[in-house]
Amino acid sequence: MWTALLIIHIVSGSLALLAGLVAMTIPKRHGGHTMLGTGYVALVSLLSVSAIGLAALKPSLWWLGVIAVVTLAAALAGRELRRRRPPGWLPLHISLMCGSYVSLTTALLVVNLGLGSVLAWVLPTVVGPPLIARRAARAARDASGPGRTGVTVESASRPGPRLRRP
Secondary structure: OHHHHHHHHHHHHHHHHHHHHHHHHOOOOOOHHHHHHHHHHHHHHHHHHHHHHHHHHOHHHHHHHHHHHHHHHHHHHHHHHHHHOOOOHHHHHHHHHHHHHHHHHHHHHHHHHOOOOHHHHHHHHHHHHHHHHHHHHHHHHHHHOOOOOOOOHHHHOOOOOOOOOO
């Protein structure tokens, strides 16, 4: 059982890191970005379930289950914001999705550099949030800047009447 869960954990984590990276770098519109985002959330879900299973089989890894739950909660909340699109949703969506990605990156470094490596635990937390904050602020500014209608690329690409900027 341990080996099967570990294989699922490694494969889903590796694919989630790849899907998340590509989703962050491609144009943000309906199609590729949303499909990769959905795949990312599915992979994070599988990763989290396997992490909880591994923690249940080896109670000394209890912290793995806690991190998995928080990572999954961030990814699910980010996806739900994208689905519902309440006012001001985009910066929070970016923060939650990228925050879950920082968690995955931290886990990758901790496993490969070693649990005792301070660099593995600190580097993603020091580098990630400022980049996320900058991207979220830019998205908020782009969505509501002077002369803007608040229409984002994603909302403009939804089916329905076309909105034109003055």
